[in-house]
Structures are given as structure tokens and as C-alpha cells.
Amino acid sequence: MLGNFEYVNPTKLYFGNKSLDYLQKELLKYGKNIVLIYGGGSIKKNGIYDQVLEILKACDKNVVEDAGVMPNPTSDKLIEGAKIAKAHKADLLLAVGGGSVCDYAKAVSVSAYCDDDPWEKYFIRMENIDNPVIPVGCVLTMVGTGSEMNGGSVITNRRVNRKIGRVFKEDVFPKFSILNPEYTLTLPKYQMVAGFFDIMSHILEQYFSGEDDNTSDYVMEGLLRSLIHSARIAVKKPQDYEARSNIMWIATWALNTFVAKGKKTDWMVHMLGQSIGAYTDATHGMTLSAVSLPYYYHILAAGLPKFKRYAVNVWNVDPNGRTDEETAKEGLERMRAYMEEIGVVMHARELGLTEDMIEGVADGTFILKGGYKVLSRDEVVDILKASL
Amino acid sequence: MLGNFEYVNPTKLYFGNKSLDYLQKELLKYGKNIVLIYGGGSIKKNGIYDQVLEILKACDKNVVEDAGVMPNPTSDKLIEGAKIAKAHKADLLLAVGGGSVCDYAKAVSVSAYCDDDPWEKYFIRMENIDNPVIPVGCVLTMVGTGSEMNGGSVITNRRVNRKIGRVFKEDVFPKFSILNPEYTLTLPKYQMVAGFFDIMSHILEQYFSGEDDNTSDYVMEGLLRSLIHSARIAVKKPQDYEARSNIMWIATWALNTFVAKGKKTDWMVHMLGQSIGAYTDATHGMTLSAVSLPYYYHILAAGLPKFKRYAVNVWNVDPNGRTDEETAKEGLERMRAYMEEIGVVMHARELGLTEDMIEGVADGTFILKGGYKVLSRDEVVDILKASL
Numbered sequence: 001m002l003g004n005f006e007y008v009n010p011t012k013l014y015f016g017n018k019s020l021d022y023l024q025k026e027l028l029k030y031g032k033n034i035v036l037i038y039g040g041g042s043i044k045k046n047g048i049y050d051q052v053l054e055i056l057k058a059c060d061k062n063v064v065e066d067a068g069v070m071p072n073p074t075s076d077k078l079i080e081g082a083k084i085a086k087a088h089k090a091d092l093l094l095a096v097g098g099g100s101v102c103d104y105a106k107a108v109s110v111s112a113y114c115d116d117d118p119w120e121k122y123f124i125r126m127e128n129i130d131n132p133v134i135p136v137g138c139v140l141t142m143v144g145t146g147s148e149m150n151g152g153s154v155i156t157n158r159r160v161n162r163k164i165g166r167v168f169k170e171d172v173f174p175k176f177s178i179l180n181p182e183y184t185l186t187l188p189k190y191q192m193v194a195g196f197f198d199i200m201s202h203i204l205e206q207y208f209s210g211e212d213d214n215t216s217d218y219v220m221e222g223l224l225r226s227l228i229h230s231a232r233i234a235v236k237k238p239q240d241y242e243a244r245s246n247i248m249w250i251a252t253w254a255l256n257t258f259v260a261k262g263k264k265t266d267w268m269v270h271m272l273g274q275s276i277g278a279y280t281d282a283t284h285g286m287t288l289s290a291v292s293l294p295y296y297y298h299i300l301a302a303g304l305p306k307f308k309r310y311a312v313n314v315w316n317v318d319p320n321g322r323t324d325e326e327t328a329k330e331g332l333e334r335m336r337a338y339m340e341e342i343g344v345v346m347h348a349r350e351l352g353l354t355e356d357m358i359e360g361v362a363d364g365t366f367i368l369k370g371g372y373k374v375l376s377r378d379e380v381v382d383i384l385k386a387s388l
Numbered sequence: 389m390l391g392n393f394e395y396v397n398p399t400k401l402y403f404g405n406k407s408l409d410y411l412q413k414e415l416l417k418y419g420k421n422i423v424l425i426y427g428g429g430s431i432k433k434n435g436i437y438d439q440v441l442e443i444l445k446a447c448d449k450n451v452v453e454d455a456g457v458m459p460n461p462t463s464d465k466l467i468e469g470a471k472i473a474k475a476h477k478a479d480l481l482l483a484v485g486g487g488s489v490c491d492y493a494k495a496v497s498v499s500a501y502c503d504d505d506p507w508e509k510y511f512i513r514m515e516n517i518d519n520p521v522i523p524v525g526c527v528l529t530m531v532g533t534g535s536e537m538n539g540g541s542v543i544t545n546r547r548v549n550r551k552i553g554r555v556f557k558e559d560v561f562p563k564f565s566i567l568n569p570e571y572t573l574t575l576p577k578y579q580m581v582a583g584f585f586d587i588m589s590h591i592l593e594q595y596f597s598g599e600d601d602n603t604s605d606y607v608m609e610g611l612l613r614s615l616i617h618s619a620r621i622a623v624k625k626p627q628d629y630e631a632r633s634n635i636m637w638i639a640t641w642a643l644n645t646f647v648a649k650g651k652k653t654d655w656m657v658h659m660l661g662q663s664i665g666a667y668t669d670a671t672h673g674m675t676l677s678a679v680s681l682p683y684y685y686h687i688l689a690a691g692l693p694k695f696k697r698y699a700v701n702v703w704n705v706d707p708n709g710r711t712d713e714e715t716a717k718e719g720l721e722r723m724r725a726y727m728e729e730i731g732v733v734m735h736a737r738e739l740g741l742t743e744d745m746i747e748g749v750a751d752g753t754f755i756l757k758g759g760y761k762v763l764s765r766d767e768v769v770d771i772l773k774a775s776l
Contacts, residue, residue, distance in 0.1 A: 001629070002404070002630070002637060004403065008398070010398050015390065015650065016392030215614040219610040220610070221610050222603075222609050223603070223610075226606035226607070229606075246601070249603050249650070253607075
């Protein structure tokens with residue numbers, strides 16, 4: 001049932017292969033001091049860095065750089081970025097990169113004027129933001145996380161091997177995001193398909209929870225069908241602009257809060273995957289692909305009607321002549337074949353997870369209660385073993 | 389293909405049976421002077437008027453009323469409302485009602501400080517808004533138009549029998565909308581199902597246009613399936629909160645600009661229906677139901693792949709053993725059966741349309757070019773005759 005909820009999403013999006021043309025218009029809304037945030041420097045190779053810098057210069061901005069944001073941004077890097085932003089009296093944090101860079105920029109935006117340790121205050125104690133927040137704008141170069149249009153931010157503390165996600169309120173959402181599908185065309189295939197599976201997992205985490213009679217479930221079936229269709233094309237033809245642009249759009253809507261409104265959500269696949277990521281530093285989407293089927297088989301009996309619906313409405317399984325369980329399992333087997341087709345990692349050992357890490361990974365796995373079955377720690381261990 | 393576009397929707401929604409509790413919080417953001425806008429007074433019968441007035445008093449607001457907004461708000465009424473809003477130095481226009489009341493409030497918001505005739509300037513000449521805009525908030529009591537989360541406004545000029553819709557930019561979108569599904573439970577069945585079909589038509593107008601390979605088409609198939617499912621329940625059990633709340637949510641997302649982004653749209657059913665409405669003052673949704681199948685049969689050959697897809701993905705037509713045309717037509721026949729099941733008007737003569745009006749209605753029908761076939765005036769006449 002649709003409960004009581006608030007919905008607002010103030011992020012302005014510019015979409016398409018001309019979308020960078022609108023950066024100047026947005027920059028003019030902010031003061032002179034900009035922190036340009038990016039990752040490992042791939043934007044220097046593909047020319048995006050130069051284009052953005054040219055626009056910043058044309059707007060006469062006073063730019064400092066905060067580079068080297070890692071795929072799993074760390075709490076140490078966050079402290080460093082917060083200092084840079086504060087020292088620069090930043091009027092805008094301009095994130096140019098994928099979800100990690102956007103996530104990190106949002107974390108910096110709430111941390112720059114935080115007098116406490118922001119990891120402790122905002123990620124461990126999950127306190128409300130009580131200091132000024134610096135506006136964030138994004139130029140997205142990888143799809144997957146939906147970070148370009150939400151308040152999500154995932155930070156990893158390497159000292160305690162903890163990777164924690166937090167969803168901030170709308171004042172931390174990016175003010176604007178520039179989504180140019182062409183920027184995603186140069187991504188190596190491994191990262192590309194990891195992003196595709198991350199999107200799929202975002203939808204499934206919100207789909208496999210709650211009652212069946214919810215508009216969001218119908219919308220998510222549509223998003224899944226579109227994603228499956230376009231990702232198949234993109235894996236064969238990575239330069240297919242149409243497929244890549246649809247995927248970019250799906251990624252945004254999979255996690256900009258819309259489909260979660262008024263329904264329960266699960267997120268246990270992300271809890272398992274993030275804990276593996278904290279130990280192995282593996283690519284996020286691949287940690288999700290490695291644990292998804294072991295987890296879904298584990299909870300299948302508890303959520304049978306939804307798994308059956310998934311099989312029929314998303315994977316076109318004919319339920320006639322099959323028990324509900326057979327239908328549901330056939331759905332998961334078609335999902336497995338699809339995952340193998342697009343080339344995601346099916347076994348966590350390929351990500352560096354070893355048997356002796358499993359107890360530690362289980363310790364680092366938050367157990368959430370929104371799914372069809374609340375796991376015990378023993379069940380977490382079983383699922384992790386099955387994912388190897 | 390997803391083209392270049394901007395997307396932003398700043399409207400804040402409060403959804404659920406407790407949503408009116410948030411009105412006070414929103415009212416505190418605005419100055420003292422409020423114009424309370426509503427329709428024929430049904431909100432006085434069902435108690436919503438008293439609840440809203442109590443909250444306005446608790447906030448110590450200085451309220452004037454602009455009542456009597458008709459189902460098809462007129463340009464004369466607009467002039468009157470603009471004078472009231474200006475004279476009251478309104479800080480907020482609070483619309484309490486259905487789509488017509490929200491539409492009208494938005495028209496007043498841009499007209500109060502318009503020195504010219506707002507009908508001529510903003511609906512005939514479609515000029516940009518160059519005067520101050522008064523903020524609008526909505527308490528929605530009927531579903532259908534999506535006006536609670538978009539910039540749309542439809543105004544009728546009775547002197548020239550013209551009904552014209554305009555879509556304003558985001559500064560005219562409601563600042564907030566309160567969506568309480570319980571408010572929709574008391575609506576008479578005729579208005580209820582007219583609203584359901586209006587929603588369906590909004591989705592179809594955006595679906596039956598453009599290429600097939602677009603995420604929005606998948607999302608719209610999900611919205612349609614959810615609507616068909618919930619509307620069936622609501623017609624049998626109008627008090628079913630779950631069905632009515634899903635329908636309210638679908639209505640908002642069908643027309644809050646999301647599904648239209650990056651794709652072509654049609655809107656010829658609305659052009660035909662609105663022209664009938666200008667002559668007959670008939671209920672909007674019923675003008676759409678009367679013309680939809682005649683129009684869709686007329687353009688079926690031009691949009692065959694999409695009509696086939698619609699039949700398969702929305703109406704579960706098995707394409708095996710059928711030609712594409714047979715599949716497509718079977719989809720429209722299932723739609724016809726469904727329309728008869730929920731009880732919408734299938735013939736425009738039941739709305740007061742007569743043979744002798746048809747030339748005039750055709751004259752008043754804007755011919756748009758986004759659909760699968762650009763109609764000639766003769767074709768408009770043929771479709772109108774077929775709709776009788």
C-alpha cells in the first residue's frame with residue numbers, strides 16, 4: 001500500500017550530447033570559488049577536463065582542484081577534501097566523474113564546515129546536518145549509481161574496513177547535473193557492465209520488497225525491461241548512442257527516489273556487496289552481481305509471489321504448466337543467463353574474496369529489515385560462501 | 389532516440405491520508421495574504437474547506453476567496469481572479485480542488501500582474517511571462533490532470549468557443565501539492581471514471597509517438613498496466629484506498645513531464661476532445677474517451693509497430709498466429725472492452741455533440757504534428773463523425 005510520504009527532487013538535469021553547453025548558464029548562478037573534483041584522471045585523457053576548464057575560465061572562476069577521488073572514496077580523502085573546500089571558501093563543488101566522484105562531492109559539501117569528524121558524525125552516528133552545505137553540481141561521466149539526482153553518498157573507512165552509505169535530504173542533492181551519454185562511451189567494458197548491473201540491482205533492491213500492488217512495481221518492471229534490452233545492445237555495440245543514452249536515463253530514475261516512494265525496499269544485496277567491497281576494494285557493481293543470485297535463491301521462498309511476478313513480467317516466463325516455485329526459479333535462471341551474457345562477475349572469489357575473509361565480511365554487513373526475510377548472521381555467512 | 393532536453397520538477401509533494409498535516413509547514417514559508425481558490429463548493433460538503441480554513445486561521449493568514457471555478461475555467465473568470473489576486477497583494481494562491489482549479493490558479497498566477505489581456509497574451513500569442521508570478525500551492529481533491537505537478541493550464545474562451553492549453557515553465561509549477569487519496573473517495577462515479585480515462589489518455593498521447601526504443605515507452609507500459617489494474621478495482625469498490633492512492637500517484641507521474649522527456653508526443657486526442665469540450669462544456673475525460681478509438685483506428689496503419697507493441701505489452705495479446713494488424717486491432721478491442729467495463733462515454737453524441745456542430749469543432753481543433761500521422765481537416769471531420 002502507498003503510505004504517507006514526501007517527494008521532492010530539485011536537481012535540474014541537462015541531458016544529451018549537447019548538455020555541457022548548459023554548464024556556463026549554471027555556473028553563473030554561483031560565486032567565483034569553485035572546487036573542481038574528479039577521479040583518477042581519465043577525464044584528462046578523453047578531453048572532458050579541458051572542456052570543463054575552458055568553461056570555468058570563460059566564467060572567470062577561481063578554481064582549485066581536488067583530484068584523485070578513488071572508486072571507493074575514503075574517509076581520509078573526505079577529510080582532505082573538506083579542508084580544501086573550506087580553505088577555498090567554495091561557492092560550488094563541481095564534480096566531474098562517475099557516482100563515486102558525485103558521492104564524494106556530496107560528502108565534502110556537508111563536511112567542509114563540520115567541526116566534528118564527519119565520518120563519525122554523518123556516517124556512523126548519522127546525525128542531521130547542522131552546518132552550512134556547499135552546493136554541488138555534477139558532470140557525469142559514468143552511469144550506475146544515480147548519485148547525479150539523489151542525496152546518496154557512500155564512504156569507506158579503510159582503517160575499520162567499513163563502507164557506509166547515507167542518503168542526505170534534498171538540500172544536499174546536486175543543484176544540477178549534466179548527463180552526456182557520449183562521455184560514457186569510452187568506459188572500459190568491465191566498468192561499463194558493472195555499471196549496468198549496479199542499475200539493475202538498484203531497481204531489484206526496491207522491487208523485491210513489500211506488497212505486489214504498487215504502481216512503483218509496474219514502473220520498475222518497465223525500467224528493468226528497458227535496461228535489459230538496451231544493455232544487451234550496448235554490450236555488443238558499446239558505441240550505440242541510443243542504447244547508452246537510454247541506460248543513462250534509466251540509471252538516474254532507478255535511484256532518484258521516485259520508485260521507492262510509498263513502498264518498502266530491501267537493499268541487502270548492497271549491504272553484502274558493500275561489505276565485500278570494503279575488504280577487497282572490488283568494483284561496486286561486480287560485488288552486487290556476485291551476491292545477487294545466492295541471495296535471491298536464499299529468500300525466494302519468503303518472497304515467492306514477487307519472484308513469480310518478476311519471472312513472468314520481466315523475463316517472459318510462461319507460468320502455465322509450472323508451479324509458482326518453478327516459475328520463480330526459471331526467472332532467476334534467465335537472469336543468470338543474462339548476467340553471463342553481458343559479462344558480469346558471477347563469483348566473489350574473482351573479486352579477491354577468500355574463505356578466510358568471510359567472517360569479517362559478515363561482521364561488516366549491516367542487516368536490514370525491509371526485504372522478504374530478515375537474515376541471521378549465519379545466513380549472511382551462508383550467502384557469502386555461496387557467492388564465492 | 390533520446391534527444392537533448394532539460395528536466396526539472398521543483399514541486400514538493402505530500403502524499404497520503406495524513407498529507408494535509410503538512411499544509412501549515414508550507415504556509416509558513418509565505419506572506420500573510422492568501423487567495424483561497426476553489427470550485428463549485430463540493431469542498432464545503434465534504435469538510436475539506438473547513439479543515440483548510442482552520443489551518444489558514446492557525447497560521448494567522450489574511451484570506452480572500454475566489455470561488456466558483458468551473459470545470460472548464462473561462463477567460464472571463466481568469467480576468468476576475470487576476471483582479472482579486474492583485475487587489476489582495478496575494479503572497480500565495482492556494483488552490484483546493486481538481487485539475488481545473490489548479491489549472492486556473494496557475495493561469496491567475498501569471499495574469500495578476502499582466503498589463504495586457506492575459507488570454508490574448510499568454511494563451512493566444514503564447515508569449516513568455518514577463519511579469520511577476522504569484523506562487524501556487526494545491527490541495528488536490530480529484531485526480532486526472534496531473535496539474536498538481538506541472539506547468540499546464542487550460543482556459544476556455546466562451547465567446548470564441550476556444551479551449552486552449554498552455555504549459556508554463558517551472559517557475560509556474562505549484563510550489564507544493566497535497567495529495568490525499570481520501571479526498572478523491574467521495575467523487576461521483578461519472579467524474580471518477582472520467583478522471584481515470586484522462587490519466588490513461590495522458591499516457592497514450594505520449595506513448596503513441598516516436599520510435600519504439602525509448603525507456604519512457606517501457607515506463608508508460610508499466611503505468612498503464614498499473615492504472616488498468618487499479619481502475620478496475622476502484623470502479624467495483626470506489627472506497628478502496630489502495631486502488632485510489634495508486635491511481636492518484638499514476639496521474640501525477642503520467643503528466644509531470646518525466647515520461648515525455650526526450651521523446652515525441654502526440655496530443656491529438658486532447659486537441660479533438662478539447663474542441664468538443666469548448667462546444668459542449670462536456671466533462672474533459674469523457675470527450676477524450678469518445679474520440680480515442682476513432683482516432684486510434686484512423687492512425688493505426690501509420691503507427692502499426694507501436695500499436696502492436698501496445699497490444700502485446702499492455703493488453704497481453706498473443707501475437708502468435710496473428711498478423712501485426714490483427715494483433716494491433718485486438719489490442720484496441722481489449723481497450724474498448726475495458727473502457728466499457730469502467731463505464732466511460734463511448735459516443736460523443738452522449739456529450740451533446742451533434743452533426744451540425746462538427747464543422748465548428750473541426751475549425752477549433754488544433755492539428756499537431758507529433759503523432760504517427762498529421763491529420764488533414766477532412767480527417768478531423770471524419771474522426772469526429774466516427775466519434776458520434
